[in-house]
Amino acid sequence: MADHRTRDLYNLNIYQDDHSGISGASNFPILTATSPFNQIPSSEPLVEYQQHAFDPMNMSFTDYLQGSMDYGALERAFDLSRSSSEVFSSIDGSGCQNTGGGGGGVVETVGSGDISAVTPNSSISSSSTEAIGEEDSGKSSKKNRQEKGCEDGNEISKKGNKPKKKPEKRPREPRVAFMTESEVDHLEDGYRWRKYGQKAVKNSPYPRSYYRCTSQKCIVKKRVERSFQNPSIVITTYEGQHNHHSPATLRGNASRMLVTPVLTSPTMGPSFHQELLMQAPHTSNLLLGDTTSTTTMPPQNLTTLQQLQIPDYGLLQDMVPPFMHRQQQQQQQQ
DNA sequence: CGACTTTGACCAGCGC
DNA sequence: GCGCTGGTCAAAGTCG
Secondary structure, eight states: OOOOOOTTOOOEEEEOOSSTTOTTOOOSOOOBOOOTTOSOOSSSOOOOOOOOBOOOOSOBHHHHHTTOSOHHHHHHHTTOOTTOSSEEEEEOTTTOOOOOOOOSSEEEEESSSOGGGGSTHHHHHHHHHHHHHHHHHHHHHHHHHHHHHHHTOOTTTTTTTOTTOOSSSOOOOOEEEEEEEOSOSSOOOSSOEEEEEEEEOTTOSSEEEEEEEOSTTOOOEEEEEEOSSSTTEEEEEEESOOSSOOSSOOGGGTOOOBSGGGOBOTTTHHHHHHHHHHHOTTHHHHHTTOSSOTTSOOGGGGGHHHHTTOOOOSSGGGSHHHHHHHHHHHHHHO
């Protein structure tokens, strides 16, 4: 395993990926929360990272990973509403059309898909289930292909076995990507992953790694790649939601992965954001949910809350409100 | 020996 | 139709 020095992790962003730039495969929307880095770290025409007015909420990375946060929550997290007065930009993975311009405080939807498609499990479930089914069928079809190759395929495979014929474009699992700044590519998130592939990324010197949750019946996958524009940034894209609990008890170890710290409140502005980043250089150690890698963070890194002088309201998931509260206090003092 | 990683090959989807 | 690229498979290798 890689060396788990994640001390420099301090940033975490979340967005929903349109599917990695695979041309045309982006039929689901992207939720984007932005990053302080203001640039797409990937070579892929994913989304335009923009500052987003993030409505603080108790959403954490771990929540997502553990499936306790549904995409509806994600959507709500980003205050997504089609009727929202916020600026939306729509980016299609294939066409990359960005209809939104948008500066700060922007929510994006990406892809031709309707944002509602990311919503609640209900709607996702259909697509997810479908995706799952297709995934399985895809695997089987792949096996069929293999078998065909090995067994001198009877027509059953491939052509014959495609009777399912995709009704439409293959819907994929909604994805959520997290940007972290880390020295290590594969960040500990409490789950166990098996690497099943690695590909060179176009226009990037850094390869993209493909991982699959090792838990049986769990189809969650993740891709990990490093930004070529900012090599210190690791982009982890999760696809699907775990149907099991994390092997590591994250919650009990003060390791919830917060998504919010890097997100900016409209009232805060970028400065607050930067301030936050500067003040919380180790926040993401907590965010990492690194309960398994005992080798990693120095103890002092676990004192983030104190370092930040943030009242510990309990769970990290409650960090944001205190931040805002503090911000308000500062404003009041001024 | 099992779990995991590496890596080359293959396939699907898309743009041209 | 062809080429490019992302995604996946699976055999071989590695590690504990």
